[in-house]
Amino acid sequence: MAIKGALSNLRVLDLTRVLAGPFCTMILADMGADVIKIEIPERGDDTRQMGPFKEGESAYYMNLNRNKRGITLNLKSAKGKEIFLELVKRADVVVENYRPGTMEKLGLGYEVLKEVNPRIIYAAISGFGQTGPYKMRPGYDIIAQAMSGLMSTTGWPGGEPTRTGTAIGDVLGGLSCAIGILAAVNARSITGKGQMVDVALVDSAVASLEIINMIYLVEGRVPERIGNRYESTYPYDSFRTSDGSIVIGAGNDRLWQKLCEVMGKPDIAEKPEFLRIKDRVEHHEEVKAIIEEWTMKHKMQEVLDLLEAEGIPCAPIMTIDKVVNDPHIAEDRQMFVETYHPIAGAIKITGSHIKLSDTPPAIKTCSPLLGQHNKDIYVGELGMDEAEIDKLKEEGVI
């Protein structure tokens, strides 16, 4: 049987707001899941009010919520709870990123939902997870970056701990939750039952610190900020040229020898203090000075051309305008895709990065207006009539 998206058999009820949760459900929607985003009547997701804006519409929201249908529902009202449980009966996955306990307080915790639908997969993303002494602490991205140790190892010797220039804690949490959901879908195909997925932003950031954690666990040494170089090999760093910085990753002896040849200094490769990886890591400051003496004499593009010709890994440090207009990234890999929004008009958003050959991810629809699919769902799925919908709206339920 041919299908249109890899996840087109799955329906997801999406209670998430802001970034980590919506990033997770965006990935599922890009792969064809029927994601129904449930927003608070009148107000909607906080990011609807967050910039950048196009024609008054939030591009923050439009990027993260493409391919989703949107309905409004007030889960605090008795009727709203009743409607939500009807939707749970018809769904495969519920995703939320409230603080732990919020859904229980609403009477809509996993224990209640699984009574209604034992096949439901319940995924929760939170700052610190559903268990443990810090679980009630609010968990924004910057807090995960700080608490995980990531900030302590990003930046320059003698400088301040540094936040990664994107909300990487949220992104790692969102990706990890998508993995948990899809693993639970696979398990359900055997057991017939759903389960709970519990992903914390802090845990996700901690897991990303692979070799960094191991340095402390094995050597007892606390990893510090070391700028752009890498703990385990050298030269693997950024280098200044006469018109900007580039990166070079000549991580093994063969590439180091080639690099010395390109620089016209083949004898340096054989010096005992630079001979092996561990020697060059130890003498990284001298190696950097030697390389920059050469790179500073050339323009960025000249250096890149010389290195590329010899197969030495290197790259420009691109700014976002370059990335968005890059022929490989933008054109071939389709990492920026135009969509059409009824209010904002034509707008480019970030494309899907997980490419599947037979069921390619696609951006088919733009983000929903607030409550845009209320009729679709409440009439088409739950069989209400127009009068009922009007009444629910009046009462603030939808």
Add this chain to the structure above:
Amino acid sequence: MAIKGALSNLRVLDLTRVLAGPFCTMILADMGADVIKIEIPERGDDTRQMGPFKEGESAYYMNLNRNKRGITLNLKSAKGKEIFLELVKRADVVVENYRPGTMEKLGLGYEVLKEVNPRIIYAAISGFGQTGPYKMRPGYDIIAQAMSGLMSTTGWPGGEPTRTGTAIGDVLGGLSCAIGILAAVNARSITGKGQMVDVALVDSAVASLEIINMIYLVEGRVPERIGNRYESTYPYDSFRTSDGSIVIGAGNDRLWQKLCEVMGKPDIAEKPEFLRIKDRVEHHEEVKAIIEEWTMKHKMQEVLDLLEAEGIPCAPIMTIDKVVNDPHIAEDRQMFVETYHPIAGAIKITGSHIKLSDTPPAIKTCSPLLGQHNKDIYVGELGMDEAEIDKLKEEGVI
């Protein structure tokens, strides 16, 4: 039916080396997939030679390859190819992170494998992806961080572009590939057929730059390095105290008012230049100065206690020694787990961060010695006898 791991019905042939690929298959193995790591005879994965070491064994390798079985196989030999195809018949997933075209040159590309097993899911992780003009470029983590624009937005105004302090490009690629594989598993449950998953490190890093890309796409403004603050709200930044830096995320008006009260300066909250989010973003330097005037008078823990009591999001900027010994992260969330290696002895490694309630991920076995499971697979699965194995070893096939 009860199962032990969410992915315990899946067998994965793992040809990956170093970081991005092994991180992906580690996630699958932690969830119960039978991951068979295939290494080059005699030498094995490059990370076996990379530090940090314990009793001569690489902790880099031990962390990323727990829960996997390990065999040796030379894919360049005719007999090695034949054995590999036998294994493909019995597998669900093949994962590799060679440069594009390498498997085709070996005569083991996806087109060949799917003839042998139409249900096989073939996942490839590479620097730039399987298509496009840059596809043959070597793709290390630092190159993905540079080419995606991530480095250009990490760091301080007037300072250098900065690499995130972990191999975040590799981690994002590994997580994304796991999502692609599990989505393909779901699709296969409907179509009966496998497909190819193509994940690039550069694409994965580009996708992580959510709001950053949108700022350029919508406003035409090139996002720059802005230190630890955030483009869309303030105060959401790091602040110095008398004995170290902390982060505070008082991202809305209510939290800002509370913060001013805690600082004993309630009147400041009402000043027109600090009244709304956009005002505080515009005047972030003045806001930071006001907050640091207060935080610098106190010790870190005092500030955190005062803020936490009022529910204002805040956190210490933890170093790795603190993270590894933190009661919540280490004890409750089990983010560091002891395992026992026959040579290294007892060793703590990073735990699984995707928690599933009914099929919890677990670290059951340590990483394999080189070729440790050759007998398991070649005798137990393929029915060879000891003499055959000895001959294959002699010929350098295994």
